[in-house]
Amino acid sequence: MGTSTRWKGPNGDRWSSAGRRLARWRDDSRKADQRLEEIAADHLSALHETLRADRSAFGLYDTACAAGERLAGALGSLATEGAESEDALVARLVSEVGGDGGTLADAAVRRGMAAAVRDVRSRHPELDDAMGGGAGGGFTWDILCDLYQVFFAEMVGEFLRSVVAEHVKLAVPVLIVTDPESRIADWVAEKVVDLVPNPCEESAEATDLEQAVDTAQSVVGAVQDPAAALPKIAELLVPRAVGKVLGLITEEITGEEGAAA
Numbered sequence: 001m002g003t004s005t006r007w008k009g010p011n012g013d014r015w016s017s018a019g020r021r022l023a024r025w026r027d028d029s030r031k032a033d034q035r036l037e038e039i040a041a042d043h044l045s046a047l048h049e050t051l052r053a054d055r056s057a058f059g060l061y062d063t064a065c066a067a068g069e070r071l072a073g074a075l076g077s078l079a080t081e082g083a084e085s086e087d088a089l090v091a092r093l094v095s096e097v098g099g100d101g102g103t104l105a106d107a108a109v110r111r112g113m114a115a116a117v118r119d120v121r122s123r124h125p126e127l128d129d130a131m132g133g134g135a136g137g138g139f140t141w142d143i144l145c146d147l148y149q150v151f152f153a154e155m156v157g158e159f160l161r162s163v164v165a166e167h168v169k170l171a172v173p174v175l176i177v178t179d180p181e182s183r184i185a186d187w188v189a190e191k192v193v194d195l196v197p198n199p200c201e202e203s204a205e206a207t208d209l210e211q212a213v214d215t216a217q218s219v220v221g222a223v224q225d226p227a228a229a230l231p232k233i234a235e236l237l238v239p240r241a242v243g244k245v246l247g248l249i250t251e252e253i254t255g256e257e258g259a260a261a
Helices: 013-024 032-053 057-081 086-098 104-123 126-130 141-171 173-178 180-195 199-205 217-224 226-245
Strands: none
Touching: 013 032, 013 141, 032 057, 032 141, 032 180, 057 086, 057 104, 057 141, 057 226, 086 104, 104 126, 104 141, 126 141, 141 180, 141 199, 141 226, 180 226, 199 226
């Protein structure tokens, strides 16, 4: 993607149909919120359809898997060290998880990581006590497992935010003031977050540690401290997490009236 040419977004009938619906949408129209949710579902369905046809599309699958593995690797140190502030946590994770790649998928990972930290902070007020409390302790695993789940959902939302933003700029600049791309990204993230497996729940539901990490024999010895195995469990869950949010492990998500054109 050169610096002199603006990326015009994905191509194909499904994407074009979603773009046309967005072009016709007006914030002050009847059932505007419902229609925007349907448009969000259109874009998510278009993404899923594209990736089912070609898993390598946009580089999103491989980028998300690599980022998920890096996040899993960072969870253990966050459980012991924590962070001094939200800004410090965002900076650290954006750097460690997002890397410095220049693709749209890389950018979606970095923005998704920052959004996930903000989201988890709003869900867990106790996170403020853990940050800057001077105790030097880490974050609890319920917070970290939520962060893991939310990251994958926010990453998909942020990727589609970029797609919708291009549709807005190119087709319907009058809509910029209504910020539909942010609302669509939020809807998408909210819809897919429950598809992401939670490492804490996967560990708790396993009949024994070996079932949870059946391909990681080195972790089985940690049964006396199940939390010690959670980063490895999180890593093993990455392909399933990415597959679900990208529609490769199929659970169809649509708006109230489906994804009609």
